Structure formats: structure tokens, C-alpha cells
Amino acid sequence: MLINRGKVLDKVFKTSGFSLTELSKRVGYDRTTVYRHFAKPDLDFSILIKYGKALNHDFTVEFPELVSYFSEIKEPINAYTTHTLAEALKERDIWKDKYIRLLEKHNALILKSYKINED
Template sequence: MNKHYGQIVEKVIRRDGYSISELARLMNVNRRSVYNWFNKKRLKTDIVFRIGGVLNYDFSTEFPELFRANEFGYLSDNAPVQMAHDEVQTEPTFDKQWKDKYIVLLEKYNELLTQSIQVNARH
């Protein structure tokens, strides 16, 4: 496909009246990064997904090739696949899943650390 991703994203942002400064703030990047994205012929899938999430805009019409899933429900570069509206996993739920996994991992690490300290104290 011979489309210019950056120009398409810019067109959507400007057409819908979004502020570049606000988009940059919400995405935790500087304005220059946003303008650099506009100049790129091909954007990374995760950037398109993040912009779509921040703007609450579905880019699947403009970029259907980015929304095809493999057998694991993810694209080749591991970006989450957009699902039907009632199937969409909300950001807080997604964040909570990672937070829960992190806490479990941290608890296991603390158990191992405690065991290691006890073993070293005996010797």
C-alpha cells in the first residue's frame, strides 16, 4: 500500500479539531514528536493505536492492515487488536491486569529474597 500514515493521522486530528499540544500532553510526548509523526510515511502500529485511544478514534477504516489479528489475538509486532465496541478492553482494565501481574511477581521476588536472607543468616 502506498499511503502516507502520518498525513492520514494528521488529517483526522485536524479535521476533528484536536489540539496538537493536548494530544502531545495526553500521549506524554513533546509536540515535536507529534509533528515528526505527521512527516512519517509509515508509523509504528503502537503509535497509531495510542493516538486512536487518546482521541477515542477508530483508525481501522484508514488502516485495516493494522487491525488484522494472528492466532494469539495480536498483530505481528504485539500491538493489541481493536475489537468490537462491546468487546473492547478498557484502558483501566488493561492497566489493572499488568499491575496485578507486577504485584504477583513482586510478591514472589520478596519471598525468594526473604528465603535467601534466612539461609545466609544461618551460615
């Protein structure tokens, strides 16, 4: 007997504490699409995974066959983490500094190449 994936998603959503507007923003679907997903008994696993990440819920409990789906897409299940604003700003600065250092090295190589070609 197949479990209605849309109904399971709806049940998890109702116990999540999120509003429908917040959920729709987190998954990137409009509200009407979210309602259609709740009504879809054969909701695609890729969509269910997206909701699982947004709701911080592991749907492999309800759908053990989802584990084999993860191995097919070769994406770590818990690869996504949330950051505080301070952590995000710190990481941004690290990447900005690295970019500036690489840009300076690149410019130095271009100048060196230009001087060699002038001689």
C-alpha cells in the same frame, strides 16, 4: 500503493477538535515529536494505535491491515474506558477497602504465627 500514515494521522487530528498541546499530553509525546509523526509516511502501527486511543478514532478504517496487528499484540481494541471523577473515587474506595481487609487478615495471621512460635 502505500498510504502515508503520518498524513492520515494529521488529517484525523485536524478534524478531532483537540489542540496540539492537548493531543501531545494525551499520547505522552512532546509537540515536536507529534509534528515528526505527522511527517512520517511509515509511522509504526503501535504509535498509530496510541494516537487512535487518544483521539478516539479507529484507524482500521484507513488501514485494514491494522486488524491483524491487534491480534498479534493480544490487547482488546476497546478495553479502555474513561471515568467520571465520582466513578474513579468510588473505584478507589473499593480497592482501598479491599486492601485494608487483606492487610488486617495478613496481620492476624502474623500475630497467630507469632503466638504459636512463643508456645
